[in-house]
Amino acid sequence: MSVPIPYKIRGLYAVTPDEHNTDVLLAKVEAALRGGVNVLQYRNKRADHKLQTQQARAILPLCRQYQVPFIINDSIKICLTLDADGVHLGADDGNLAEARNRLGAHKILGASCYNRLDLALAAANAGADYAAFGACFASGTKPNAPVAALSLFAEARRQVQIPLVAIGGITLENAAHAAASGADAVAVVGALFNTGNNYASITQAARDFSRVFDMH
Secondary structure (H helix, E strand, C coil): HHHHHCHHHHHHHHCCCCCCCCHHHHHHHHHHHCCCCEEECCCCCCHHHHHHHHHHHHHHHHHHHHHEEEEEEEEEEHHHHHHHCCCEECCCCCHHHHHHHCCCCCCCEEEECCCHHHHHHHHHCCCCCCCEEECCCCCCCCCCCCCCCCCHHHHHHCHHHHHHHEEEECCCHHHHHHHHCCCCCEEEHHHHHHHHHHHCCCCHHHHHHHHHHHHC
16 A cells, blocks of 8 residues: 555646657656646556556656655546556546545545536535536647636635636646636646657746746
């Protein structure tokens, strides 16, 4: 069993890019962690289960080193196999209450709620630790995602007692708008990792995103 990492869903929530080269992925992840990531989610939709497991297993020690919670996208199986810190599930990835039962009380469970307050309420009732709304802005990662207005965060804040994460098209320019609207964290892929292999730029971007929440 791993030692539980104290965590708070706040600030920069990094989501890994679809990178087939594990060495490149690890270098990018470490560069981001160095800059101040608060939560890291492993997500690679282009990898098969074997590569996903290999990459997640390689990333886990880095997250332990930087004491950052490590979340697995979609796969409770990989999370439990590696003893990662939690899972993020979409609407089609299984029942949240069943997921909570499988994970136990001490793993993090996150839920995609798109642009629907009712899903966030249901997620909280099912034992989720945070709810993600998005796409808040035009997203290169998910160009066909439903649009979630920033006003949704203020409405959810009044009714949902778990942290709220903004996702979709998050940039340094609009992250402050999400934070000011009530988002506890911003989930970022492209604006953090799409700098080629310029790892110093990734580190700087992570620092800049983290500073946004120092002001809120």
